[in-house]
Amino acid sequence: MKRAKKKIFRDYILEKGLKSTRQRDVILETFLSSERHMSIEELYLKLRAKHPNIGYATVYRSLKLFAESGIAREMQFGDGQTRYEHVEEGEHHDHLVCTRCGTILEFENETIEQLQTDVAASHDFLIQTHKLELYGLCAKCRK
Amino acid sequence: MKRAKKKIFRDYILEKGLKSTRQRDVILETFLSSERHMSIEELYLKLRAKHPNIGYATVYRSLKLFAESGIAREMQFGDGQTRYEHVEEGEHHDHLVCTRCGTILEFENETIEQLQTDVAASHDFLIQTHKLELYGLCAKCRK
DNA sequence: TGTAAAGTGAAAATCACTTTCAACAAGGGG
DNA sequence: CCCCTTGTTGAAAGTGATTTTCACTTTACA
Ligand SMILES: [Mn+2]
Ligand SMILES: [Mn+2]
Ligand SMILES: [Zn+2]
Ligand SMILES: [Zn+2]
Numbered sequence: 001m002k003r004a005k006k007k008i009f010r011d012y013i014l015e016k017g018l019k020s021t022r023q024r025d026v027i028l029e030t031f032l033s034s035e036r037h038m039s040i041e042e043l044y045l046k047l048r049a050k051h052p053n054i055g056y057a058t059v060y061r062s063l064k065l066f067a068e069s070g071i072a073r074e075m076q077f078g079d080g081q082t083r084y085e086h087v088e089e090g091e092h093h094d095h096l097v098c099t100r101c102g103t104i105l106e107f108e109n110e111t112i113e114q115l116q117t118d119v120a121a122s123h124d125f126l127i128q129t130h131k132l133e134l135y136g137l138c139a140k141c142r143k
Numbered sequence: 144m145k146r147a148k149k150k151i152f153r154d155y156i157l158e159k160g161l162k163s164t165r166q167r168d169v170i171l172e173t174f175l176s177s178e179r180h181m182s183i184e185e186l187y188l189k190l191r192a193k194h195p196n197i198g199y200a201t202v203y204r205s206l207k208l209f210a211e212s213g214i215a216r217e218m219q220f221g222d223g224q225t226r227y228e229h230v231e232e233g234e235h236h237d238h239l240v241c242t243r244c245g246t247i248l249e250f251e252n253e254t255i256e257q258l259q260t261d262v263a264a265s266h267d268f269l270i271q272t273h274k275l276e277l278y279g280l281c282a283k284c285r286k
Numbered sequence: 287t288g289t290a291a292a293g294t295g296a297a298a299a300t301c302a303c304t305t306t307c308a309a310c311a312a313g314g315g316g
Numbered sequence: 317c318c319c320c321t322t323g324t325t326g327a328a329a330g331t332g333a334t335t336t337t338c339a340c341t342t343t344a345c346a
Contacts, residue, residue, distance in 0.1 A: 019292055019343050040334085055295040060334065076221065080333070096268050105266055112258050116277055119250050124282035125239050131221075133274045134259055139267035162312050162323055183303085198326040203303070223302070 001088070002032045005071040012069035026051055027062040031072070032086065037104045039081040077104070077133065094131075098138035105138065145175045148214040148229070155212035169194055170205040174215070175229065180247045182224040220247070220276065237274075241281035248281065 009028060013020055030047050031038070044059045063084050066072035072084045077097050092113075096105040112132065120127045152171060156163055173190050174181070181189075187202045206227050209215035215227045220240050235256075239248040255275065263270045 017292085021293060021342070023294070053295080057296085057335075058294060061293085076219070078219065082334080096263065096266055098268075099271060105268065107262050107266065109258060109262055112255055112262075115252060115255050115258070116275075119252055119255075120239065120277055120279065123239055123248055123250065124285070125241075125248065125277065126280040126285050127277050128242060128279040130277045131274060132259075132276075134263055134268065134270050135273060136263065136271040137269040142267070142269050160323085164311075164324060166325070196326085200304075200327085201325060204324090225302080 004089070005032060005086070008071050009066065009069045012065075018065075023054055023058050024062055024065070026054065027059060028066065031063070031066065031084070036085040036106075037075070037077075037083045038085075039083050041081060043084075078135075094133065096134045096136070096138070098141055099135050100137055100141040103138045103140075144231070147232075148175060151214050152209065152212045155208075161208075166197055166201050167205055167208070169197065170202060171209065174206070174209065174227070179228040179249075180218070180220075180226045181228075182226050184224060186227075221278075237276065239277045239279070239281070241284055242278050243280055243284040246281045246283075 006028060009024075010020065012018075013024075027043075027047060030050075031043060034043060034046060040060060040063060043063070044054075044056060047054050047059065063072065063074075067074045067084065071087055073087050075083050075085060077083065077095070079102070091108075093106040093108045094112075096107060098104070116130055116132075117127065149171065153163065155161075156167075170186075170190060174186060177186060177189060183203060183206060186206070187197075187199060190197050190202065206215065206217075210217050210227065214230055216230050218226050218228060220226065220238070222245075234251075236249040236251045237255075239250060241247070259273055259275075260270065
């Protein structure tokens with residue numbers, strides 16, 4: 001799926017008349033082989049280990065591009081840092097966020113999704129995206 | 144209910160050994176008679192009309208106090224600004240946010256709330272708070 | 287290759303707050 | 317009332333995350 005995402009990004013770059021660069025390749029490879037929900041800072045630090053000359057701004061710009069191309073999603077969990085997660089083709093999930101250790105669990109619930117659609121319909125509202133996050137203590141932190 | 148919230152705040156102030164000030168009174172009165180989901184900037188501008196000498200920082204500090212006392216709730220809708228809404232005793236709701244005109248609609252759905260609890264339970268997760276926001280186009284903006 | 291257009295890194299700028307600090311008020315004795 | 321301790325305020329400086337600027341590369345393709 002790493003290969004598939006790289007292709008999607010390559011195609012996006014072409015379609016937009018942008019250029020393929022060494023930096024984007026390195027940042028994409030590192031992003032794809034990192035855990036989900038990485039903050040920009042975390043990715044930047046990880047990158048710097050092998051590529052000390054990659055600029056801070058370039059990481060920001062690249063992640064933004066990844067999101068535009070559809071292979072990544074930007075998200076905020078209220079800790080003041082933007083995080084990015086890999087987007088799997090045709091998949092959707094929401095999150096459980098531990099307020100003590102920061103762990104992020106994912107879940108899918110078709111019934112909730114359907115109810116959301118119903119709520120929107122009853123307000124004559126057209127849903128484009130939604131955000132459902134449950135904050136609390138994960139199993140480990142509840143002790 | 145304005146009266147009730149003022150009392151809650153007065154009690155909170157006393158309990159914490161804080162002081163009642165002209166600024167806090169004015170800011171609270173203005174906040175309570177404003178629409179819900181006001182950004183700090185919006186409230187500050189509204190205040191400045193009648194009270195040009197009230198400081199920016201004081202508005203921030205006061206809203207934070209209101210939230211601590213339980214009469215207001217801090218929220219983020221992803222537009223980069225913190226908004227505050229009035230908290231009604233024992234009531235909870237989630238939001239529909241129009242991405243075109245910024246209108247914010249509220250809704251309550253007990254079934255969704257229950258399902259959230261179920262999801263959390265299945266992950267041995269203890270919910271403290273949650274955030275459910277549906278982003279899209281309101282009736283007016285769908286045209 | 288030649289070159290127009292896009293990309294990069296470092297540093298400066300923004301943005302939305304938060305903190306600092308010296309001048310001011312509250313409010314509880316006396 | 318007056319004092320005095322302590323919390324409060326406004327202006328300005330500071331923060332931290334993200335963006336923009338700009339002189340200097342690179343890339344893509346003619
Ligand atoms: Mn996720
Ligand atoms: Mn609301
Ligand atoms: Zn945890
Ligand atoms: Zn609208």
